[in-house]
Structure formats: structure tokens, C-alpha cells
Amino acid sequence: MASATPRLLSFLFTPLRLTYPIHAIRTSHRSRTLSFLSFNLRRPNGRLRTVSSFASNGTNGMERMGQKDEERYDVIVVGGGHAGCEAALASARLGARTLLLTLNLDRIAWQPCNPAVGGPAKSQLVHEVDALGGEIGKMADRCYLQKRVLNLSKGPAVRALRAQTDKREYAMEMKKVVESNSNLFIREAMVTEVLIGKNDNIQGVRTFFGMDFFAPSVVLTTGTFMSGKIWVGRASMPAGRAGESASLGLTENLQSLGFETDRLKTGTPARVDCRSVDFSGLEPQYGDEEVSWFSFDPECHIEREQMCCYLTRTTSETHKLIRDNLNETPTYGGWVDAKGPRYCPSIEDKIVRFRDKESHQIFLEPEGRTVPELYVQGFSTGLPERLQLALLRTLPGLENCVMLRPAYAVEYDFLPAYQCSRSLMTKKIEGLFFSGQINGTTGYEEAAAQGIISGINAARHSEGKPVIVLERESSYIGTLIDDLVTKDLREPYRMLTSRSEHRLLLRADNADSRLTPLGREIGLIDDRRWDLYQSKQLRIKEEKERLKNVRVSGGEFAAEVATVSGQPVRDHTTLESILKKPHVQYKLLDKHGFGNENLSKCEKDCVEIDIKYAGFIMRQQSHLQQIVNQEHKRLPEDLDYYSMTTLSHESREKLSKVRPQTIGQASRIGGVSPADITALLIWVESNRRKANQRTQQELLRSGATDNHMAASSPTDSVVQATAI
């Protein structure tokens, strides 16, 4: 991998280099243009790492390390969870010398809560991360215990894959991957400080034991560890997770740099011993017979034996026990007031808020093939441990259960993500990135999605390359990040399909055709994956062509189509128009020998979706196109909103706080009205023209002194290209 990457990069960026100057001229101020130009002229070799320059870089670091009590890297990732792993891997795969610092090496990519990956909207995130060249999808495919496709009949955009995973295997497999990358160095450490340079740029981190690690990019993925505190009943202790110490000191350090922090809460249910559970009366939930996959890489598609989940329900006893002891829970007893996620309410929340509901579903999910632990999904609670076993035993099937780990709640510090820009770099400190729960999200998939973006951008930043932003409408990843940095969120954020305005375009099946070209260009998709991708797209295209041209008349096939769809089939109908009929699936073509054997199931799905819903897809796309042009208009970073008297006072305040990067983002901030947006547009346009006039005059004046300009701008340009 390491040797392939530089070659790949040089190949990829050749066309880029040629196109940059032109873009820059067309779209930015002329003064900037000049700096971009000179920037490009100056750095053509710098941005293309060759194997030799890369190696020498490494040696330099080693030398320095010997001389002083410090180590130098290109990127430092703090935290080894799902965000941290993706970030570190992406960065290392892009050729950056990356250091991953974590509190406990044995807990890399741990799944502290639900042993599952995917579900509605979350599975789209996983597919997207995979399409960009990330790891989470491969891991889930490799370590699944059970897989099911949800929402099968509700439309292609909301179809979702969910996998129960073996949490130990998952952590071990991920650790292997992380360990096997030669650009990636792992170290146990507790980071207590970030080191800041003169220009408000990050320089590195300092650990509890006094080590300094240096890098121009640092990604913080602290999860629930920053000043983490766990609760069981009234008892609490500082911890990031049960049995793991919290990370102390970093919050105060960040606060002293001017960051705003706030507190969130989440919880996890008890684990019971599966050997003590009587499954005979419980409703089993099996996996799909035909297994689907997260990763687009067929190498990961290895079927394994599936395990079964079970369904039980709360009883009136459960409800009574909780009602009688409500004052023993942190929320209702009133000693914890951090906000928990609406999506994962504790069982007491459910019972209090939905008084009328007599019973709630509880799922029993295995945590692994080699461990007896069962995850009791839907049953997280803040009750003291002495009541928890009694509570579990009110559930049918669990009458004699043995509890292995008690349920607990965890409180932790997060940094409201309006303090980041959409590249996930903080606005205050250049080169400092935040990802995962530190940004106020919940879920492994959300963490991984942010991780890969911050990893990519951290690596690019350390190389002096422009950072990458996924627009909201391009992907769930883009939607997630846009929501995080735009809306001032104060509760844990979970991805949901309803958060995306144009979800029909953001499906699992087209995640690769949306993002893999970008992954390729960034340098995370190797030649093998790229070839696979291209041949897949080609097959899909050819098949659509074929269906358009092949016509059928009468016969058994037409008769069955007519019965299935309830519509008559005319003679000489194309297969395409047959596939458009209601309830007709590609399978039916296969059944009658009109299918294409060269296509995989998922390719057939792609063809079917493209044809069947072409009208809707096209309409959504043209909708999008209408808003995109205005939405993507950039807003200067240094706008003085308070001086803009045409804005309402409320929006002046909000805009100053969030500092949106585009008009679209500005319009999504609560309290900013359409009239404010118009005022902003006018302001930006008149500023553009003023600047335009100025640069024109300057150009006229300095026409003779070309050399002078070219020599003076590089210093500017480095800052501009890196600061976001």
C-alpha cells in the first residue's frame, strides 16, 4: 500500500495540477489568483511525494527524535475508536507519517454499546465511507454475526443493511489493520494538552507523562473520554467507559484556547449471560438468507454462519418496578442534567413519556461467537445496580438470568461543532481537527464518517494541499457534517434518513458512483478497486443499454408480467419498459431467461433502480440543480456581520457565531430569514465588485513589475491554502 500510494498520487494529480490555475483565475479574486499561481509554480514537486522524498522525510524525523525529547509526524490522531481508526488509516494511506495515540491499545475500535453496524441512514454512511476507501464497511462484513436488510419494500433510498457484529473480533481485526500500515505508528498515551504555534496553528500534543509529539495536523477523537464520568444509580466515577480511565486536563486546555465545551450524556444497557436465558418462549429473529454487504470490495464478501437474535417485551412488572423507583434514576432523581439522545431513551424515559404503552420491545443480541454476553437492546437504565437484576428478571425469558455487566450512563465533554468548518478543521486553530463524539454525534458510523474526512484533510493539510469538503447534497457524510457545523446542536446527533432533503439521490447502491471517483482522486482507492469500480459501472451501463433495445412480444413472460403488475403488456415492448411496471423486478427477467448472467445481484439492483425510478431521480436532480448554484456561493470567512445593517439583529448574532462558509449553510441556520440571505447576497456581490475594481487598478499599475508580485506572494499563499 505504502509503495503504491505515491505512484498513484503522482499519476492522479498530474491533471489536477494543470487545471488548478485556470479554476483559480476564473473563480477567485485576482490577488488570490496570483498567489495560487505562484503557489502552484512553487510547489509542483512538493505536492507529489516520491518514494525517495518520503523515505528521507522519515529519516529526518528519526534523527530529530534522537536529538531531542520529541517526535515529529505529519499527522497525530488522538483516540483509537471508530473515528480515530478511520482518520489514522486514511491519513497513513495517503502517505502521511501518522501517529495514533490511544489510552488503551487493547480497546482499538471497541464497540462499547450496541454490537451492531448499520441501520437506516447509518448503513448509507458505512457504504459511503467504504466508497471513499474507508475501513468500517470491510470490518462489519468480516466480523458479522447476523445481517438483515431493513425497509426492503419501502423504497431504494431507505433500504438499509444492519449487521450484528462480534465485538471482540471486530476490535482485533481493526487492530491488525491499523498495526499493519507502515506509515502508522501507535502509542498508548493520554493527551492533556495541544501545543499551539505563534499563528494559532497546531504544533503537536503533550501527554500526561510529559512527552511532546509534533505534527502540523492533529485530529482529536476523544469519544466519551474527555472528562468522562460514568454513573450507575447515584454512584459515579471518572471513566471514559466502564473499566477505562477518563482523559483529564484536555477540556481545560481547549477551554483556555477559547473553545466552548458542553456536556452530553449517553448510556448502555446491561449484559446478561446467554446461558442463563430461556430462549424457548422468545421470538427468534434470523438473519437474511441472501447476505448483503457494506463494502463494494468483493474481497470482503465472505459468507459466514449467522447467529440469531431474540425478541422479548417489557411486562407490567417491569413498568411497576421502574415507576416505584423513579427517584433512584439520575434523570428523575435530578442529579444528572446532561442531555441524552432522543433516539436512545432509557427504559425509564420510555415508560414515563409513553405512559399508555403497555409494553416495549426488547431485543437480545449476541455480542460475539466466543463470549456468552448478550446485549439487552432497548433496556438502558440509570437505576442502581441492586435494582437492575430484578428489573432484567421481569422480562420473559430472563426470569433466571445472570447479569455480567450492569447498565451505566456516561457523561462527557463535547465541543459544539459550529467551532469547526466543514473540513472538520477548527476555525480557531489551524491544523486542529475534531471528529466523532467530540463533535456531539452518537454512533460508530457517524464517527467513522467524520474520521475519514478529518483523516484525509489532516493529511492534505500537512502536505499543504487544499482540504476537501463534501457538499450536503453529495452524501450523507456531507449532510452529517453540514448539520453539525451549521446547526447549534445540543443533543447527541444521530444520522437519520429524514435529515437528508434529497435522500432519493443518496442511496446505498450508488454510494460508489457518487464517491469512489473522489476517493480515487484523493488517493484512497487503489488500482484494483478502481478497475473493479469501472468495470462495474460499465456493466451497469451496458445492461441498461441492452434492456432499452431488447423487445419481447407475448409468451409466458408477458403473461406473468401482466399478472404481477396488473398492467397489459403490448407487443414489442422493451425490457426497459417492462421493468418500469409496478412490482416487476429484475428477478422476473432472470426467471424467464431475459436477465444477464454476467451481472451480480447488486448490479442488477442498480440497473433496476436506475430504470424503475428514473423519473423521480431525474426530478430530484433537477430540483437540486436549481438550488445548488445559489447555495454553493461562498461567503468570505472574515465578514463583519455586525456591521451589516440590512440584517436582522438575531441573524447578525447567529451568523457571527456560526460563520457559515456558503450561502446555503447560512440559510440553514435557525433564525436567518430569506430576506437576510438576500441582503447577504447583495453584500457579497458588491464586495466582489469592489475587490474586482481594486485588483484591476492594481494590475494596471503593476503590469510592469511582474517579477515583484510573483516573488512576494508565496508567503501569503501558504497561509491561504491551509487556513480554512
Added chain:
Amino acid sequence: MALALIRLLPWRQPKPHHLFPFSLNPTKTHFLFHLRHCQASTSSPKTLILTQDERSNGSLSAEREAIVGSGTIAAIVTSLGGGPAAVGIVRLSGPTAVAVAGQVFRPVKRVKEEGGCVAWRPKSHFVEYGYVLDNDGNVIDEVLAVPMLAPRSYTREDVVELQCHGNDVCLHRVLRACLEAGATLADPGEFTLRAFLNGRLDLSQAENIARLISAKSAAAADSALAGIQGGFSSLVKSLRIQCIELLTELEARLDFEDELPPLCFPSLIDKIRVMQHDLQDALDTANYDKLLQSGLQIAIIGRPNVGKSSLLNAWSKSERAIVTEIAGTTRDVVEANVSIHGIPATLLDTAGIRETDDIVEKIGVKRSEAAALAADVIIMAISAVDGWSEEDAKLIEHIMTSQKSANQAMTAPMILVINKDDCKPKDLLISFEEICSGLFKKVVRTCALTGAGISELEKAVLEVRGLEPISSAGRKWTVNQRQFEQLLRTQEAFVRLHTSIEEQLPMDFWTIDLREAALALGQISGDDISEEVLTSIFSKFCIGK
């Protein structure tokens, strides 16, 4: 060298997309992901941004080019409400201006060539003469169309100006046709705003525009607020709430599949049907407003010599039509204007409809039928002397079939007038009142000679059009253009929703149009639907693992 390059390049590109041909993939030169580089800004780096899906086919991207931009706007740009002017102008601006104009405008020469299906391809800055048609293909006005294609126009977008007759009713109907064809109503000052944002106008004007826009949008907001009080507002609000409720039900199932009871589809579909009905009511009210503005067309039809012309004369208190004893006196359509309880109405006296060999009369009969088809109310006159005859039955059947073949969505209500009431014994009347009560909404007896029954007739006309002079509660609000557009978009969304349901498309597709309906209904308040739906889901359902 670099500087020379800068000077050569146009400063502002209308489309900041750059296709990025991928050398690895020579077969696909239309490679899809755009590298977007930030527009002018002070300190932003270049960012790579992706917005494309490689699988969307090539033809789509060609079509996309046409839709770039932020929608097409339309408005009456000449002053309204003043004295009648000779000419009024409806202006369209935006990427689809030509397409929208092409839908409503028929150049005269094209009509002759019978080439209505060919897209209108105007030559920039060449005036064309033609007609503006409404949805049903009826002529609204004769106009001059002035196409000014981008960038040689005021807004630097494609602009089409339709120069109509300077009558408010005319202008509004033309504007409405444009809105129905897909344009959106321009905000106050939006043409100027676009002109400015697209690089027209002097910089010094920027501040003035800003002030103008903010003042005007404040005023618009005020008036919008005023508009949404009362009947209209409560209707829109309740429709919107219902949309959100339905979305809540659907979205909850999509995001939390295994935690919720299955959806009851029949009741859902019922709800949608009721909403569609309410919406139709509201749009009918909008049409009521249209009626108020343009007036009622009342066609009087019947066999020859039943007293149609006398009726017209009696009603309009004039000697507008020639009345003789000879059957077939009226050869052409005769108009007279009356006011029915304040509502302007045009009475159309028509030639008696019968089989005839007389060429002139034949044409008259044809015109009678045409008048009947276009009318808002049809008055079928018979003579009390003859009673309900075979010919009457045939005539009415004929009218009905031609209405159907004209494919009119709404047939005009019909009133049966039994004229010459003074000349007939009453006993016969009852029987044919029964016969034809299904066809006619009202039966009125008149005597054109004495004027008896005319006021009853007027009342009947108002009643069948739903224009009761006594205002029934909550039904008397008026719908302005913006609200009309709002309702129109909502209705379009509902029609599509209906097809989705009928074609048994998966649930997710229902949400697309429900969302659009909710958006259209919420336009005044501009709320964030996603957040609202989520909040609603969490308050309504017990969700969470």
C-alpha cells in the same frame, strides 16, 4: 504570461462547473464529478467538492445545463390598479423562461402550421405576435412576445416579456398561466436583484437595492402576515399540519422500522384524499376570485323561438336583441352586460339550435354551441307553451356530448328556464320538472314580457356558481397571486402523490411529494421541515434501543 492569461479570461463565468475529464477512463469523457473551486472569497482554500453521481446518464447532464440557476420568476412589471393602460407587461426571467413562455405563448404563424408540439425557439430581440393560452388551450389574450436571451437582457438571464392588453384581469390571467406553466412569482425587486447579482447595474446602486429589498420584503412579510390571518391561513395551517403528520407516520417507519407498529395504509390514503379535497376547495375559491375579477359568462341557449332574446332584453333592461315572432331571428351571439348582486356578468344570447340548411343560421348554431362551451353558466330556455319536447332532449344531449369531447374538467352548471310562464296551464309543468331535474341544478319560471322571475333567475345563477350573496362563514377570503401559487404547487404535489400511490410505488416516494406539499404550504413561514418531522416523531412514537 500569467497576467496575460488573466486578462484574456472572462471575469465571471456563468457556470462555475468544470468537468474533469479523467484520463484513466477515456470512454467517459463526461466524467461526473465536478471539482468545484470556491468563488471569490478572501481566505478560503480550494476545496474539492463532489456533487455528481456517475450512474446518472449522459442525457441527463445535457438536460441539467438547461436548468442551471435558481428558478424562473414571473411578474406583472407595469403598474396595476391605476387607470386602464393600453399595454401591460408580464415579464419572465430565468433559465426556463423560454420554456415557460413556450407553454403559454403560441405565435400566430405556428398556429397555422399546427405545430404546437414543437418547442418555441425564439430569436433574441425579435418581437413575435401571438396568443397566450391557458391550460385548457383557451385564448386569454393576444400579445407581443419579446424574447431577450441571456446575457443580453436586464437580468442577464433569459427574459421573455409578454406585452398584453393593459387590463388588470387580462394581465392577471396571463401571469397565472405563466405560474401554472412552472414559473414562480417574483419577489418585490427580484428582477433588479437578479440584475445586480448577475453583474448588471452600477455598484453604487447596491445599497439602494438592499434598502429597497429589505423594505419591500418587510412590507411583503407584513402583507403576507395580513393575508394569512383568517380563513385562508387556517386552511393552509391545517393542511400543513396534516402533511407533517403524515410525514411523521411515514418517516418514523423509515428510520425506525423495527420499533413501530405497521402502518394502516387505507386510513392514510383516506387522509390524503380528504386533504386533496380541501385543497381543491381552496383552489375553487381561487377560481371564485377569478370569477369576481373577470365576471361571469352566461350563455342562453334553447330551440328557436322560445324567447331567449326577450329574456336577454328583459334581464339587461334594454332592446339589445331583436325580437320577432319568426323562429331563427337571432343569427349571431348577442352580448349584454348586467350586474348580478355586484358581480359583473355577460349575457350571451345565442341563435336557436336546430337542424337547418340555411348557411348563415348554421354558422350561428355553431357559435351558439361554442358560447355554451365557454360559458360559466348555461341557461337552457324552453317555452311553457310547448313544454319539454323531444328536440329539447336532443339539444341538451348534444351540448353534453360536445362538452365531454371538449374534455372540460368542469362542466358549467345548467339552469332550466321555463319562459312564457304566463301562457300555460300549470298542471303540465310539474311532470317535466321531474324529468329533467337531474340535468339542471335549478328550474326557474320566467316571463320575459313582464320581467317576472328575473330576480329568481339571478339568485339561481349565483347559487349554482356557489356565489351566495350571503357570506357563509370562513368562505369569503380572497386568494392573492402568491397564495394561489402556493396552492397550485401544493396541488401539483398532491397529484403526483396520488399517482405514486396508484402506481404502488414504495412509501419513500410518497414522502417526496408530501414534503414538497408541506414546503409549498409553509413557504410564508419558511420552516425547517426535517426538524419539525423529527420532533414530531419523537413526541409521538416511543423510539429507541
